[in-house]
Amino acid sequence: MTGPGGSLHLRSLCKRYGSYPAVDSVDLQIERGEFLTLLGPSGSGKTTLLMMIAGFQDITSGDILLDGTSIANTPAEKRNFGMVFQGYALFPHMTVKDNIAYPLSVRKRPKAEIAARVAEMLDLVRLTPFAKRFPKELSGGQQQRVALARALCFAPPVLLLDEPLGALDKKLRIEVQAQLKDIHQRVGTTFVYVTHDQEEALSMSDRIVIMQNGRIEQVGTPSDLYQQPKTAFAASFLGKSNFLRRDGAVFALRPEKIDLAPAGAGQGANKVSGAVQSVTYFGAVLKYQVAVPGMDPIEVDVDAWRGGAALPEGARVDLTWSETAAVRLTDQTL
Amino acid sequence: MHDKQFMRETLLQGAQAFQAGKMGRRSFLALCGMAGFASTSVLAGRAEAAASEIVMWNWGGQSEECHQSAIGVPFTKATGVPLKFDTSGPLQGKIKDMVDSGHVTADVCDADLFDAVALGKTGHLEPIDYSVVDKTKTVDGYALEFGISIILYGYAFMYDTQAYPNGAPTGWADFFDTAKFPGTRSLYKWANGSLEAALMADGVEKDKLYPLDIDRAIKKISAIKADSIYWGSGSEAHDMIVNGEVSMGMVWQNRGRSIETDTNGRFKLVMNQALAMPGAYIVPKGNPGGAAAQTFIATAQSVQSQLDLFTCLGMTPTNPEAIAKMAEGDQPYSITSAANMPLIALNDPTWWGENTDAAVNAFLAAIS
Amino acid sequence: MRLPIQSGWLLVLPFLLLVGGLFLGPILNILWLSVTDPTPGLGNYAQLVTSDTLGRILWTTIRVCVICTVFSVLFGYSIAYAMVHAAGPTQSRMLSLLLVSFWISVLVRTFSWLMLLGRNGVVNSGLEALGIISQPIPFMRNELGVLIGMIHYMVPYAVLPILASMQSIDGRVVQASRSLGATGAQTLWRVYLPLTRAGVVAASLLVFIINLGFYVIPAVLGGGKVLMVAEYISVQVLVTLQWGTAAMLAALLLFGVLTLLFIMSRFMKLSTVFGGART
Numbered sequence: 001m002t003g004p005g006g007s008l009h010l011r012s013l014c015k016r017y018g019s020y021p022a023v024d025s026v027d028l029q030i031e032r033g034e035f036l037t038l039l040g041p042s043g044s045g046k047t048t049l050l051m052m053i054a055g056f057q058d059i060t061s062g063d064i065l066l067d068g069t070s071i072a073n074t075p076a077e078k079r080n081f082g083m084v085f086q087g088y089a090l091f092p093h094m095t096v097k098d099n100i101a102y103p104l105s106v107r108k109r110p111k112a113e114i115a116a117r118v119a120e121m122l123d124l125v126r127l128t129p130f131a132k133r134f135p136k137e138l139s140g141g142q143q144q145r146v147a148l149a150r151a152l153c154f155a156p157p158v159l160l161l162d163e164p165l166g167a168l169d170k171k172l173r174i175e176v177q178a179q180l181k182d183i184h185q186r187v188g189t190t191f192v193y194v195t196h197d198q199e200e201a202l203s204m205s206d207r208i209v210i211m212q213n214g215r216i217e218q219v220g221t222p223s224d225l226y227q228q229p230k231t232a233f234a235a236s237f238l239g240k241s242n243f244l245r246r247d248g249a250v251f252a253l254r255p256e257k258i259d260l261a262p263a264g265a266g267q268g269a270n271k272v273s274g275a276v277q278s279v280t281y282f283g284a285v286l287k288y289q290v291a292v293p294g295m296d297p298i299e300v301d302v303d304a305w306r307g308g309a310a311l312p313e314g315a316r317v318d319l320t321w322s323e324t325a326a327v328r329l330t331d332q333t334l
Numbered sequence: 335m336h337d338k339q340f341m342r343e344t345l346l347q348g349a350q351a352f353q354a355g356k357m358g359r360r361s362f363l364a365l366c367g368m369a370g371f372a373s374t375s376v377l378a379g380r381a382e383a384a385a386s387e388i389v390m391w392n393w394g395g396q397s398e399e400c401h402q403s404a405i406g407v408p409f410t411k412a413t414g415v416p417l418k419f420d421t422s423g424p425l426q427g428k429i430k431d432m433v434d435s436g437h438v439t440a441d442v443c444d445a446d447l448f449d450a451v452a453l454g455k456t457g458h459l460e461p462i463d464y465s466v467v468d469k470t471k472t473v474d475g476y477a478l479e480f481g482i483s484i485i486l487y488g489y490a491f492m493y494d495t496q497a498y499p500n501g502a503p504t505g506w507a508d509f510f511d512t513a514k515f516p517g518t519r520s521l522y523k524w525a526n527g528s529l530e531a532a533l534m535a536d537g538v539e540k541d542k543l544y545p546l547d548i549d550r551a552i553k554k555i556s557a558i559k560a561d562s563i564y565w566g567s568g569s570e571a572h573d574m575i576v577n578g579e580v581s582m583g584m585v586w587q588n589r590g591r592s593i594e595t596d597t598n599g600r601f602k603l604v605m606n607q608a609l610a611m612p613g614a615y616i617v618p619k620g621n622p623g624g625a626a627a628q629t630f631i632a633t634a635q636s637v638q639s640q641l642d643l644f645t646c647l648g649m650t651p652t653n654p655e656a657i658a659k660m661a662e663g664d665q666p667y668s669i670t671s672a673a674n675m676p677l678i679a680l681n682d683p684t685w686w687g688e689n690t691d692a693a694v695n696a697f698l699a700a701i702s
Numbered sequence: 703m704r705l706p707i708q709s710g711w712l713l714v715l716p717f718l719l720l721v722g723g724l725f726l727g728p729i730l731n732i733l734w735l736s737v738t739d740p741t742p743g744l745g746n747y748a749q750l751v752t753s754d755t756l757g758r759i760l761w762t763t764i765r766v767c768v769i770c771t772v773f774s775v776l777f778g779y780s781i782a783y784a785m786v787h788a789a790g791p792t793q794s795r796m797l798s799l800l801l802v803s804f805w806i807s808v809l810v811r812t813f814s815w816l817m818l819l820g821r822n823g824v825v826n827s828g829l830e831a832l833g834i835i836s837q838p839i840p841f842m843r844n845e846l847g848v849l850i851g852m853i854h855y856m857v858p859y860a861v862l863p864i865l866a867s868m869q870s871i872d873g874r875v876v877q878a879s880r881s882l883g884a885t886g887a888q889t890l891w892r893v894y895l896p897l898t899r900a901g902v903v904a905a906s907l908l909v910f911i912i913n914l915g916f917y918v919i920p921a922v923l924g925g926g927k928v929l930m931v932a933e934y935i936s937v938q939v940l941v942t943l944q945w946g947t948a949a950m951l952a953a954l955l956l957f958g959v960l961t962l963l964f965i966m967s968r969f970m971k972l973s974t975v976f977g978g979a980r981t
Contacts (some may be wrong), residue, residue: 054877054881055880055881056877056880056881075880076877076880076881077880077881077882077883077884077885077886078883079881080883081881082881082882083877083878083881083882085874085877085878086874087872087874089872089874089875089877089878090875090878091875091878091879091893091897092875092897093896093897102879102882102884102892103882103883103884106879106882106883106884106885106888106892107883150878150882151881151882154882154883160881425940425941426940426941426943427939427940427941427943427945428940430943452943518821521926523926524937524941559927563843563925563926563927564925564926564927565926566921566922566926570922573816577816577820577821577822578821578822579820579821579822579842579843690941690942690943691942691943691944694937694941694942695755695942695944698755698929698934698937699754699755699758701926701927701929702755702758702759702762702926702927702928702929
């Protein structure tokens with residue numbers, strides 16, 4: 001549907017405000033057609049990084065390469081990157097059609113080509129009946145789709161998305177995530193997506209970059225990151241983790257990877273015993289909080305359909321897990 | 335009338351002068367019916383005017399002091415009635431508005447004699463009581479039914495001696511001859527004086543000016559329009575000359591003396607064919623002070639008051655006895671002095687009182 | 703059922719009547735005067751057709767006002783743009799300077815221009831001393847002088863409404879335009895200008911209407927040759943006592959301004975122009 005996506009290479013990219021590093025020596029290779037998510041809490045530098053890629057933020061040092069060519073000194077309007085902004089930044093004085101046509105009309109393309117392309121994009125985001133409306137006459141989700149169509153209309157090699165779903169309610173967000181993923185697959189453009197929402201990151205991305213304090217904490221596929229977090233920050237920011245100290249090292253242990261059994265029933269090398277502190281019913285799972293002497297309380301998820309009736313508070317239990325379930329982290333302490 | 339601006343300008347130097355603009359507008363607001371607010375707040379403080387005092391309506395500044403010391407002091411001494419001031423400037427339109435509103439707060443206006451003609455005709459003025467005021471103590475023909483001339487001022491022109499080293503201009507004919515005397519000219523922009531000057535330049539005898547041939551005057555003025563600029567206040571006229579914007583400029587004659595002095599004679603005043611203008615005292619219809627206003631006017635005619643006013647303000651006396659007593663050095667600058675009298679033309683207030691609208695509008699049409 | 707008369711209106715009713723009376727009274731008085739003085743009828747209005755002078759004065763007024771409005775808004779737009787894009791402290795310094803300029807009296811400005819650009823002013827003597835010109839350039843005492851003086855006076859008035867409309871623009875919209883490939887000029891022309899249109903219209907109206915009433919600047923800097931309606935009205939009221947003509951011209955100005963507002967209201971909501979709620 002559009003040209004092939006572009007590959008981006010970020011080399012030792014830095015952005016400093018005075019002595020404060022907003023982005024600190026970031027090295028990253030983004031593959032052609034990839035859906036890459038920059039995930040991190042606010043202040044982690046993810047948006048600054050995106051704005052540097054877009055050309056709206058100058059870089060202190062380092063380089064950005066598009067398909068092997070440096071674009072560090074190319075102004076934003078010449079980079080040809082599509083961008084979907086937080087809050088969409090639609091042109092309020094233009095109709096949906098004119099918004100989408102804008103990137104082509106500023107490039108002075110022939111009218112017929114523009115009309116055809118706009119129709120195609122309207123169809124892609126399923127907004128054809130709304131072509132003549134103004135942005136303020138659309139719902140949040142519809143506006144978001146207009147922004148997407150506008151940013152993709154000129155077939156950019158890279159699409160940058162800055163928390164595009166932030167303004168939507170949860171139900172709609174899940175729906176739009178699916179649409180976004182679908183559109184990504186159909187257009188083949190490289191997507192660089194910024195969010196602080198771990199579920200969004202997990203459900204859409206080919207790879208996720210977890211950022212903290214301007215640095216890359218860890219890069220990997222969603223399952224890599226989830227199964228093999230390298231740091232306590234990665235383990236706790238993406239999903240939940242219990243942290244155990246063993247043999248001078250720190251291990252992360254996901255709550256759903258622990259087996260819970262009444263005291264004496266637990267088998268295996270990795271076993272601790274404790275008492276149920278609290279139990280909460282979540283429909284699919286029961287979440288136990290278990291007090292273990294000499295350790296932080298351990299969280300355990302048990303599939304509700306499997307476990308029968310919940311154990312009462314104060315009940316003595318054994319916790320066990322397989323050898324591979326506990327992941328050794330690089331952190332020496334917590 | 336607007337020529338009264340001259341007096342104010344004489345007194346308020348520089349920027350202050352242009353309050354003319356503000357006043358005009360404010361007074362127009364009065365017309366708009368804001369009268370109860372804006373206009374009375376201007377005419378102001380004098381609402382309590384009663385027979386126990388005389389309120390003089392003049393242009394403020396130095397003239398307030400001068401009128402008080404030259405006329406007010408002897409008047410109060412003789413009658414026990416104090417003299418107070420409204421300094422907002424008695425333009426014809428304002429006097430008319432005050433009388434029409436039925437709220438008269440002034441007794442004597444420091445105005446022009448043609449105001450007496452125009453406003454007398456429309457019933458806005460009290461007649462002068464010639465049993466109290468002396469007809470003979472003014473210039474012949476300047477004691478009218480509704481007003482009497484107390485002082486004189488006039489229109490003359492000045493030239494830049496450096497612009498004309500080989501022969502100075504001597505009269506209005508030279509002023510209007512831009513071929514013989516190249517350079518920019520300045521004229522008064524509300525017609526008065528400018529029309530007379532143009533006619534004298536065109537060869538009309540100075541004692542046969544009236545009734546003015548407006549068309550002929552306008553033609554002469556239009557001929558040098560490209561080389562002319564026009565002033566609306568005395569300080570503007572002063573600046574145009576002193577700043578070198580013009581090489582010949584019309585001025586209010588009494589300003590000429592100070593310009594000559596200030597510039598060490600670089601700019602010279604030409605009194606030949608100057609036009610004498612009668613400044614007059616007039617009394618608004620239904621003035622609060624009643625007959626005391628007439629006594630006040632009579633006081634202003636006294637030789638001492640007239641001479642004091644000349645010293646204080648530079649206005650030429652009208653009382654022949656006072657003219658005769660003027661110091662030798664003052665004579666060339668006194669428009670009615672024996673030496674100047676044969677050279678000058680005398681303004682006809684009756685013609686102006688009856689034809690101001692036609693003359694001013696024809697002039698404005700020509701210069702704008 | 704009782705009519706829902708809102709008690710709030712009753713409370714302000716006396717003031718409404720007072721204000722209404724104080725505004726309507728004078729306006730009616732003007733209209734009345736314009737058809738009764740000096741004789742009843744439409745004679746004063748007929749002058750508009752029959753008098754060349756009035757036609758010329760009106761034409762001068764409109765010409766000067768339009769030119770002044772165009773340049774004031776142009777300069778005002780540039781200044782507002784610079785202010786919006788300046789850093790916080792610079793922006794507030796600029797705003798203070800702008801507001802301070804409101805306090806400089808029109809008389810001081812007028813004389814300053816004469817000193818600066820007059821025949822023997824700083825600029826002319828400087829250029830002559832440098833040998834660039836042999837004759838002084840006539841900046842002042844003509845229509846150019848009036849325009850310079852008026853534009854200088856009006857620029858701050860133009861800045862404020864434009865500044866307000868620029869400040870309400872979401873900066874991301876401008877970034878969006880750039881990211882979509884628009885050049886600076888295209889962004890300005892197709893996004894920035896349309897989004898600040900309300901501010902531009904408000905500034906133009908404000909400047910034009912204030913210009914119509916200008917008096918001192920044309921009178922002094924025009925050297926008497928640039929006669930505009932306001933000064934002419936004043937002369938007719940104070941000097942020639944033709945109050946009917948003056949009232950007619952005042953009524954004409956009033957209706958001119960109202961017509962302008964009406965035409966503008968056909969194109970856009972006046973409340974948005976004057977900073978009301980945007981809906």
